[in-house]
Amino acid sequence: MKQQEEQFTELYHQYAAGIRKLCLGYTGDAMLAEDLLQESFVKVWKNMDKFRGDAAWSTWIYRIAANTCLTHLRKKNEQFVDADEERLAMIPDDERNKEQEVQLLYKCISKLAETDRLIITLVLEDKPYEEIADITGITENNLRVKIHRIKKQLSEIYNSYERL
Amino acid sequence: MKDFDAIKDLWQQATAAEQKTVDLSAITRQSKDTKTKLFRQLFFGGIILFLTVVFIIWVIYFSDVKLSWIVTHIAVWIIVTTVLLQSILTLFTAYKISLINDTLPPAQHLQQWEGYYSFRKKQIQWNKPLYFLFLNLGMGLYFLEVVYGRPIGYIIFLILIYAAWMLYAYFILGKRILEKEEKKLKGVIDELKQIEEQLKAE
Numbered sequence: 001m002k003q004q005e006e007q008f009t010e011l012y013h014q015y016a017a018g019i020r021k022l023c024l025g026y027t028g029d030a031m032l033a034e035d036l037l038q039e040s041f042v043k044v045w046k047n048m049d050k051f052r053g054d055a056a057w058s059t060w061i062y063r064i065a066a067n068t069c070l071t072h073l074r075k076k077n078e079q080f081v082d083a084d085e086e087r088l089a090m091i092p093d094d095e096r097n098k099e100q101e102v103q104l105l106y107k108c109i110s111k112l113a114e115t116d117r118l119i120i121t122l123v124l125e126d127k128p129y130e131e132i133a134d135i136t137g138i139t140e141n142n143l144r145v146k147i148h149r150i151k152k153q154l155s156e157i158y159n160s161y162e163r164l
Numbered sequence: 165m166k167d168f169d170a171i172k173d174l175w176q177q178a179t180a181a182e183q184k185t186v187d188l189s190a191i192t193r194q195s196k197d198t199k200t201k202l203f204r205q206l207f208f209g210g211i212i213l214f215l216t217v218v219f220i221i222w223v224i225y226f227s228d229v230k231l232s233w234i235v236t237h238i239a240v241w242i243i244v245t246t247v248l249l250q251s252i253l254t255l256f257t258a259y260k261i262s263l264i265n266d267t268l269p270p271a272q273h274l275q276q277w278e279g280y281y282s283f284r285k286k287q288i289q290w291n292k293p294l295y296f297l298f299l300n301l302g303m304g305l306y307f308l309e310v311v312y313g314r315p316i317g318y319i320i321f322l323i324l325i326y327a328a329w330m331l332y333a334y335f336i337l338g339k340r341i342l343e344k345e346e347k348k349l350k351g352v353i354d355e356l357k358q359i360e361e362q363l364k365a366e
Contacts, residue, residue: 039197067274
């Protein structure tokens with residue numbers, strides 16, 4: 001048990017930041033992302049004995065987080081996106097610092113379809129395509145097509161907001 | 165005008181929110197795990213129903229309460245059987261939740277949830293009306309002995325109240341609750357299907 005706790009703590013320190021960004025990209029909301037991060041690691045803790053080493057820890061943990069995000073209720077998400085859009089639109093261009101640009105990026109990602117959000121967040125995190133395919137269960141060929149489309153879509157959304 | 169590489173740079177420059185220390189006790193309390201919450205709700209619901217069965221049997225056969233009519237015994241056994249079956253069904257539903265594997269690839273994981281919600285949708289269509297009917301049938305028969313010997317006006321008044329409640333609960337309240345639950349489950353199933361669709365080849 002002690003060993004498992006130590007291993008869990010190590011995994012948390014290693015992957016929590018990345019998973020938090022994944023959840024943030026998915027929801028566009030820091031509070032909700034924190035909830036999803038916690039829920040993901042609850043599942044990691046509960047399923048640790050099932051880990052057989054067929055995939056890397058990273059793939060396994062990211063898959064749990066992806067499942068957690070995808071099965072999360074969407075209604076809450078849509079509500080705050082609308083509220084934040086209004087808030088962001090009111091900020092003048094010159095006041096938008098780096099952090100606001102990042103916040104805007106999170107909002108733009110959250111405008112994509114659910115699975116697209118996860119895929120593009122993993123791409124932005126520089127995960128190899130092979131690992132993204134393992135996490136999402138999508139074939140590499142299909143994934144390449146999807147990524148090409150999502151990149152274009154995200155750039156368009158981001159630029160359209162930046163012009164506001 | 166930013167291209168994707170500029171967006172990627174922006175993402176990678178972004179500092180992830182502060183790294184909090186691991187609160188293992190908070191995590192093991194599983195407060196935010198939806199699956200666990202659903203499982204606990206169903207599991208404890210099933211256990212409470214089972215304890216209700218034990219309590220009814222104790223009251224009828226091991227306490228000072230004595231039933232003389234056969235009809236009343238039949239009524240008690242209708243109630244006991246109905247609640248016991250409901251308890252088994254609730255525990256079975258909890259078991260179905262526990263089978264959902266969080267570590268599967270998303271498409272399979274979503275299918276498992278969809279399977280669970282479809283099962284729930286079918287279940288509430290037949291289970292709730294049947295549970296309500298048999299429980300009230302048992303209760304109705306049970307009260308025959310309780311009200312026996314009372315003034316006829318009192319009995320008629322009780323029957324009218326009971327029948328009115330039954331009709332209201334079944335045809336108005338029950339129907340409304342059922343429709344609401346069906347709509348909610350359908351919404352969840354549709355949403356899961358929609359996400360599953362996104363995972364398919366382009």
